[in-house]
Amino acid sequence: MTQPPVPLEPARLLPSAESWLDGVPVPAQRRLDRFAVAALAFSLPGLVPVGLTLAAVALRRIRRNGSRGRPAALAALAISGCWVIAIAVAAALGLYGERQAGIGRSVAIAEVRVAQCFDADLAAETLRVVRLADCAAAHSGEAYAKVRAAMTGLSTQQKGASATQHCATAFREFVGTSYEQSALDMYYVVLEDQAVADGNVLCMVGGERLTGTMRGSQR
Incomplete structure (x- = not known):
């Protein structure tokens, strides 16, 4: 004999996941x-x-x-x-x-090295002491070369002509223009008459309160 079918109970829906959090405090976002x-x-x-x-x-x-x-x-x-x-x-x-570098220190002109800038009265008849300066700041002069020039037995005028010629050649190489065409002034100091290996004539460039090195300035 066949049993009558058992009626199926309707399926129950599970609550959503969000509902499980109902009533649970959620921390506020700081x-x-x-x-x-x-x-x-x-x-x-x-x-x-x-x-x-x-x-x-x-x-x-x-x-x-x-x-x-x-x-x-x-x-x-x-x-x-x-x-x-x-x-x-x-x-x-x-x-x-x-x-x-000795910035601000006063030194004898013979102690000035090539590429050093300084403050001094370049119009003075005899230049003995200068005050070393920062090339980036305003200054009155810059040593750009030491040249060899034989001075022994020469007169004062001949020494001046020889020093001028040697320094003028170095001037063109340093500034980038000839001394005759430049707005800058050129100075020299004969350190000794004998032409020594590291140079016996100090060549300097000067002007109205120079700022920065004059190397390649073509002034």
Whole structure:
């Protein structure tokens, strides 16, 4: 004998996943502090005072209101600190370089080396002492060559003509134009009469408060 079919119960729908979270508090998304972002942006290119100020303000605000951005503010502080160290090292090296070059020191004209700039009264009849200067700043003269010229047995006039000829040749090579066509002045000092290997005549270029080296200036 055949059993009658058992009626099937209707399928029950399961609640959606979202419904399981009903009533569960969801933490609010904390806002990113704009001062922390600005501090990081200003510290990267080396704007240290602005970066440090904004980072300090950001950290104070984050402690007070619990916003996000503390890592960015700390990174801004670290980057600004690196900039401060780099600037201090560069300044120290610059001062050391100036001391090594003797910038600001008064020396005898015989101690001036080629490529050194100096301040002196080049119109004086006798040039004995000059003050070494930074070529990048305004200065009155620049030593551009030491030439060999035999002076022994020559008269003062002959020595001047020989020194002028040798320095004029070096002038063209240094400035890039002949002395006759140049707006610059040329000077020389005979260091000794004997033509020594490293040169016995110091050649100098001068003008109205020169700035920068005159090498290749074609002035």
